[in-house]
Amino acid sequence: MDLHQKQTWYDYDRGDFLSLKLSAARELIPKDVKTILDAGCGNGVITNALQNDYDIVGLDISEAALEHVTAPKIRGSITQLPFADGQFQLCMCHEVLEHLSPSDSKRAIKELKRCSSKYIMISVPYKENLRQHYAKCASCGCESHVYGHLQSYGQNTLNAMLEPDYFPLKTRIMGPKQKTNPHWISTFKQRRLGQWFYPDFCLTCPRCGADNFVYKSSILTKLTNALGNLISSRQPYWLLKLYQKK
Ligand SMILES: [Zn+2]
Numbered sequence: 001m002d003l004h005q006k007q008t009w010y011d012y013d014r015g016d017f018l019s020l021k022l023s024a025a026r027e028l029i030p031k032d033v034k035t036i037l038d039a040g041c042g043n044g045v046i047t048n049a050l051q052n053d054y055d056i057v058g059l060d061i062s063e064a065a066l067e068h069v070t071a072p073k074i075r076g077s078i079t080q081l082p083f084a085d086g087q088f089q090l091c092m093c094h095e096v097l098e099h100l101s102p103s104d105s106k107r108a109i110k111e112l113k114r115c116s117s118k119y120i121m122i123s124v125p126y127k128e129n130l131r132q133h134y135a136k137c138a139s140c141g142c143e144s145h146v147y148g149h150l151q152s153y154g155q156n157t158l159n160a161m162l163e164p165d166y167f168p169l170k171t172r173i174m175g176p177k178q179k180t181n182p183h184w185i186s187t188f189k190q191r192r193l194g195q196w197f198y199p200d201f202c203l204t205c206p207r208c209g210a211d212n213f214v215y216k217s218s219i220l221t222k223l224t225n226a227l228g229n230l231i232s233s234r235q236p237y238w239l240l241k242l243y244q245k246k
Helices: 017-028 045-050 104-113 155-162 185-193 219-231
Strands: 037-038 055-062 073-075 089-092 117-127 134-136 142-147 166-180 235-246
Touching: 017 045, 017 089, 017 117, 017 166, 017 235, 037 104, 037 185, 045 055, 045 185, 104 117, 104 142, 104 155, 117 155, 134 185, 155 235, 185 219
Parallel strands: 037 055, 037 089, 055 073, 089 117
Antiparallel strands: 117 235, 134 142, 166 235
């Protein structure tokens, strides 16, 4: 996923699940909130929907993404927010942290805390098995997550990043239930059988730019996939949490 490509953002996150996300985010916004920062707003699917009801600003690093944002917007990095301390009553950040390295996500949280006067809202994919979405470039052998996710979060990992100065106020775990393989199945498929996630959408290798990926299908991969389906857990896709300053 190339954040700076125009085609990434045209229909990004505009699927059926968006209305569910939006209503959950709206429901969690406390009554006393008037000013909001949507950090890492992407193409503004949430920022744009909230602009009539709140004094909201969208921030993103991608110029191509910001072209779709109709609310007040600014180009910048979530790890270095161009705002004053406590400038917004609520700083929100939807599906951004999973794309950042551990050190960048720590910097991002520190910045959200600095710019918020009272609340922080965060959403991430819930307990994702990152390996399950790893593709392998057929040209250079680079192994990478097809949606560019670098980290997986559960409630405890997220809470630990916000504590001790913020405490969890409300939580929603929701969305379509996804089949999640145990990690050992993903590792076995990739390391022993050479079977990787094969993207059925336009994707280029983050290292060499090639667009061909390793594909393998045999009796053994089919049997392992069937076993994986049988023992995989079905869990909701999305974790949304609201935090309040202590
Ligand atoms: Zn490559």
